[in-house]
Amino acid sequence: MHDAKWVVRRFNEEVIAGGDRASFEALMAPDFINRSAPPGAPNDGESMWNTFDTVLRPALEGLTVSIHDQIAEGDKVTTRKTISGRHTGALFGVEPTGKLVAIEVIDIVRVRDGRYVEHWGINNLSSVLAQLRQG
Template identity: 65%
Template structure:
């Protein structure tokens, strides 16, 4: 596997960071000037807040967190990935108590990769819809 191939960098991030919670992989894959354009305001756009989303929110709430990658498209230095995050809801998730039910969050990410690292991120996901559905039960 070519380690600096942008698609492989994104695949590695999904496996080692999101699924495994590997902090050293996260640090290796995030450029110091990383910007998450999806964050709600400028103070939350750095890499550390992305780490907190996975390690502090999703991984504690979802047992067996697994990323299913459906599609990846490469355009220059940008990788678009359509994926689903799956796990069993075993811990609080954004104020919703555990249901012990399987959950799926659909995601479309665009990541700009430079030198084997994430430089920019844009994305949409169905987490708010999942939370709304859980809250109505």
């Protein structure tokens, strides 16, 4: 069994950046809960996939995930990372600007049996969107 940091790194590289549905299926527990989903919004694994597959990757050409720090304790991994790419598609209602975008993220993932079970996260997406709207 791989350690929890490896699981999180693989998820970031293969699922978020790579769009690999098979890796998503392998790494997402059926009872996964996204604790950072907005109130009333879906908080399951499929909603997490949709965020990457239908929102971020189509909006950010050449999407990459750069992991800066990872700290693991018990069954939780905290990761500080940057999701970046060129803004070539609509992103939460902001039309493409062609600008490079960098979304700073800190998240915590609880891993059980090599799979994501829970997620908490904060990011600066609202600031990024505000800057894109200013032109």
